[in-house]
Every structure is written in structure tokens, then in C-alpha cells.
Amino acid sequence: ETGVTQTPRHLVMGMTNKKSLKCEQHLGHNAMYWYKQSAKKPLELMFVYNFKEQTENNSVPSRFSPECPNSSHLFLHLHTLQPEDSALYLCASSRNLGEETQYFGPGTRLLVL
Amino acid sequence: DQQVKQNSPSLSVQEGRISILNCDYTNSMFDYFLWYKKYPAEGPTFLISISSIKDKNEDGRFTVFLNKSAKHLSLHIVPSQPGDSAVYFCAASASTGNNRKLIWGLGTSLAVNP
Numbered sequence: 001e002t003g004v005t006q007t008p009r010h011l012v013m014g015m016t017n018k019k020s021l022k023c024e025q026h027l028g029h030n031a032m033y034w035y036k037q038s039a040k041k042p043l044e045l046m047f048v049y050n051f052k053e054q055t056e057n058n059s060v061p062s063r064f065s066p067e068c069p070n071s072s073h074l075f076l077h078l079h080t081l082q083p084e085d086s087a088l089y090l091c092a093s094s095r096n097l098g099e100e101t102q103y104f105g106p107g108t109r110l111l112v113l
Numbered sequence: 114d115q116q117v118k119q120n121s122p123s124l125s126v127q128e129g130r131i132s133i134l135n136c137d138y139t140n141s142m143f144d145y146f147l148w149y150k151k152y153p154a155e156g157p158t159f160l161i162s163i164s165s166i167k168d169k170n171e172d173g174r175f176t177v178f179l180n181k182s183a184k185h186l187s188l189h190i191v192p193s194q195p196g197d198s199a200v201y202f203c204a205a206s207a208s209t210g211n212n213r214k215l216i217w218g219l220g221t222s223l224a225v226n227p
Contacts, residue, residue, distance in 0.1 A: 004156065042115065043157075043202070043217040056214075090156055098213040100145055100206050104156025 003027040006091050006105035014113050015081060021108045023074040023091030031097040032074045034066060037088040037107070049074060050097040081112045116140045117205050119218035127226055132190040134221050136203030139184065143205040145213070148177060148188045151200045151220070160201070161188070193225045 004025045013019050025032065034046040048056035049068040063085075065077040074091055088109050092102040118137045126132045136146075144165040149157035163170040163177045163186065170177050176189045190197055203218040 006156075009154075040219070042117070042219050043204075043215075045214060092156070098208075100147055100162065100204075100213055100215060101159050102215070104149075104158065106154060106156050 004091060004093055004103050004105035006089075006108050008108060009106060010109045010111075012111045012113065013078065013081065015083070017078075017081075019078045021076040021078070021089055021091075021110075023076075023105055025072055025074075025091075025093040025103070025105075027093060027095075027103060029093035029095050029103070030071055031094045031099070032068060032071070033092040033094075033102065034074065034076055035090040035092060035104075037090060039087075043090070047076075048097070055097060078110075081110075083112050086110055086112045114139070115218070116143075116216050117203055117218040119201075119203055119221050121221050122219070123222040123224070125224045125226060126193050128195055129192045132188075132193045132197065132223055132225065134188040134190075134201050134203075134223065136186045136188075136218055137184060138186075138205050140205070140207065140216075141184070142207040143216075144208065145206045146177070146179060146186050147204045147206075147215070148175075149202045149204060150197075151202065157202055190223075193223075195225050195227050198223055198225045 032049045036044045046060045047066045052068045067075040088107045090107045091105040094102045147162040148160040151157040179186045200220040202220045204215045206213045
């Protein structure tokens with residue numbers, strides 16, 4: 001069983017909707033990450049949090065808004081998305097920032113209509 | 114331009130034989146390399162890694178080889194088992210201050226046939 005959970009697993013939304021993705025890690029890790037995996041593209045790092053402080057925003061459009069209320073929870077708030085934002089969104093954590101061994105959740109498969 | 118390339122999108126091998134998955138990189142600053150495995154409907158899971166100061170790391174049936182001069186690494190699985198059927202991602206990182214970012218390949222889908 002993975003120590004990183006994500007909800008929902010699947011999401012269909014219109015371009016005017018507002019939705020949120022949730023990630024929770026039960027591993028006691030200090031760093032959390034959001035990744036995007038689009039078809040035929042490698043995993044793209046979106047945001048990095050360390051001790052609930054954002055340390056990296058990889059030029060992500062403002063229609064994606066992350067929130068990290070504590071070291072165990074990470075949210076990705078979605079607003080006025082575009083069809084090209086349809087992808088698999090993966091959350092990951094690591095014991096400390098900069099550690100390459102990251103533990104991933106199962107992902108949320110997002111479809112924007 | 115992709116810095117980490119997995120040129121074979123798929124690979125099929127017979128159970129019991131060796132699986133060899135390849136990965137090439139372009140950035141000479143990369144000093145740590147990892148392989149992750151991903152089953153359908155699950156997130157990637159860490160498999161094995163290697164530091165640039167080594168040329169081989171072995172863990173049970175899995176061995177990673179690093180050829181720095183060729184900027185090439187490979188993952189060997191022997192003997193291959195049907196449960197090894199998954200997508201394998203190669204990832205690389207370089208130290209940038211106190212932060213390390215993983216750069217990922219596109220993945221190779223391995224099918225191990227009984």
C-alpha cells in the first residue's frame with residue numbers, strides 16, 4: 001500500500017469549473033511535489049513544497065494554484081482550465097527537499113472539456 | 114530538447130530471459146540516476162539508483178550500469194518475470210544549490226511474456 005494517497009482518482013471538468021485535487025502523505029516526509037504527465041511527454045515538475053513552504057514554481061500558469069496547509073497535505077486548486085491541461089497529475093513526497101527518492105501517489109486523471 | 118531519452122517506447126521479452134532497458138542523457142552535470150517502475154493506475158515507484166561515482170549498482174535481479182563517457186545507462190533485469198511487466202522510467206538529477214530536480218525520460222513499456 002502506498003504511503004501517498006490522492007483524491008479524486010478521476011475528474012472531468014468544464015473550462016469554467018473550479019475543482020481541487022488533494023494529496024496526503026503518511027510517511028512523515030517534509031517535501032511534497034506536484035507533477036504533470038501529459039501524453040507523449042515526460043513527467044513535468046510543477047510545484048515543490050518544503051515544510052509547507054513553496055520552494056519552486058516551474059512557470060506554471062496561474063490557473064493552477066497549490067496549497068500546502070501542513071507537511072502532510074497538498075492541494076492543487078484548478079480554475080478556468082483549458083483542454084490541453086488534461087493530463088495525469090501526480091503528487092509525490094520525499095523525506096527531505098532535494099532527495100531524489102520520491103514516493104508517488106496513484107495520480108488524478110483529469111479531463112477538461 | 115529532452116535531456117533524458119529513452120528511445121525504445123516498448124520492449125517484449127520471454128520470461129526467464131534478460132530485459133535490458135536503455136537510457137541516454139545529454140547533460141554532463143547529472144550526477145545521480147534513478148529507475149522507477151509504474152504499473153497501470155498506480156504512481157511510479159522507486160526501483161534502483163546509481164551515483165555518478167559508480168559504474169554499477171546491483172539489487173537482486175536488477176542491475177543498473179552507468180557509462181559516463183557515453184552518457185548512457187541501462188537497467189538489466191534477470192531473470193525477467195511476468196510481474197516485471199510495467200513502464201520503466203529513467204530519471205536524472207544534478208545538484209543546484211540545496212535543491213535537486215529530477216528530469217525524466219518518456220518511459221519504456223516492458224512486457225514479459227510467460
